[in-house]
Amino acid sequence: MRRSLLFLPGNQPSLLQNGTVLPADALIFDLEDAVAADEKDSGRYLVSSALRHLDFGRREKIVRINGDAALREKDIWAVVRAGADTIMPPKIAGAALLKEIGELLDEIEKEAGIEAGHTKLMPLLETAAGIEFAYESALASNRVVALALGGEDLAADIGCSRTREGKELLYSRQRLVIAARAAGIEAIDTPFTDAQDNSGLLADALLAKSLGFSGKLAISPQHLKGIHQAFTPTGAQIAYALEVIKAMEAGLRSGLAAVSLRGKMIDKPVVDQAEKTLALARASGLLAAAEEIADAE
Amino acid sequence: MNPKKMAVAGTLESSDVMVRVRPSEVLSLEIKSPVLAQYGDAIRQTAAEVLAERGVTAAEIELIDRGALDCTIRARLETALERSLD
Structure with missing residues (x-):
């Protein structure tokens, strides 16, 4: 489950250790923009040590590595051997570099005794070329589990200003979602960058959800609540999804491929959507309670 | 490997530790910490483990602790030792 993915600065011990208790679905240990150029070695050692020695529970451990070739290779060697689940390479635009990183991961996993293919990739698309080649990036390797959008760098690259409403990113967001979903992987939205603006964050997260994103990057722990609110099904949505499944099961027993529920036609696409809602509810720990209520009724 | 030059890693911010490493004829370790009595x-022990893993037998090492976790002490000492070899 990747509703919320929280960036943690890779060279700040006090913030890294907060990751053991913050309610994010995934933590992104940042070795790129959050670490000064002359402290790259320090950040790499600190993140690696944190991965080895701190208990982050079930949170996915993602590391945003550096784009520079020499730093990139050192970062990947260090953090994969330390237990990173997923590598986030920045400024990806196409399959070539992802394939190269995939081959390096093959080598590291073999040498370190890690199950082949264990380490996943979540490329960050944050340039105009990155958006243009989104589908190619999504299909570059079986390791690619999601495409993530980096809106700030993208806006700078295409020469527009970021706004609270984010209309300047609408095409890029939709393009990324289509590419990711066509490849059968997840789409992760850009962070909302005003840490104090919770209503703006919620609106931005609801927009991302409505466009088909499965989760959202976060630069502040204050944003986790709003992101979870946007990406977790409501009680009414879960109850409706359960009704849809029951109605279709009854229809199939009668030999029907489509049934009616509350005056609306229920067919396979509606059932698929209901199953996605229930899968997310189940992963969020909400389904058991909802099923108990439905059974009681 | 023993240090070839002076090197520093870490900061004096809360939850961090600043490590200073210098070449020396002998191995010495000085720790300054507000929790020295409890966690000295x-x-x-953590510093000794890192030094043993890296084969350091002669160095002057100073740790100025600001309440760092074990993993931070390890990382900062490893960084300073690595920098002292450049």
């Missing part, structure tokens, strides 16, 4: 032995 644990900090010394």
Whole structure:
């Protein structure tokens, strides 16, 4: 489950250790923009040590590595051997570099005794070329589990200003979602960058959800609540999804491929959507309670 | 490998530790920490493990602790030792 993915600065011990208790679905240990150029070695050692020695529970451990070739290779060697689940390479635009990183991961996993293919990739698309080649990036390797959008760098690259409403990113967001979903992987939205603006964050997260994103990057722990609110099904949505499944099961027993529920036609696409809602509810720990209520009724 | 030059890693911010490493004829370790009485032995043990893993037998090492976790002490000492070899 990747509703919320929280960036943690890779060279700040006090913030890294907060990751053991913050309610994010995934933590992104940042070795790129959050670490000064002359402290790259320090950040790499600190993140690696944190991965080895701190208990982050079930949170996915993602590391945003550096784009520079020499730093990139050192970062990947260090953090994969330390237990990173997923590598986030920045400024990806196409399959070539992802394939190269995939081959390096093959080598590291073999040498370190890690199950082949264990380490996943979540490329960050944050340039105009990155958006243009989104589908190619999504299909570059079986390791690619999601495409993530980096809106700030993208806006700078295409020469527009970021706004609270984010209309300047609408095409890029939709393009990324289509590419990711066509490849059968997840789409992760850009962070909302005003840490104090919770209503703006919620609106931005609801927009991302409505466009088909499965989760959202976060630069502040204050944003986790709003992101979870946007990406977790409501009680009414879960109850409706359960009704849809029951109605279709009854229809199939009668030999029907489509049934009616509350005056609306229920067919396979509606059932698929209901199953996605229930899968997310189940992963969020909400389904058991909802099923108990439905059974009681 | 023993240090070839002076090197520093870490900061004096809360939850961090600043490590200073210098070349020396002998191995010495000085720890300054607000929790020295409670955790001095644990900090010394962590430092000794890192030094042993890296084969350091002669160095002057100073740790100025600001309440760092074990993993931070390890990382900062490893960084300073690595920098002292460049």
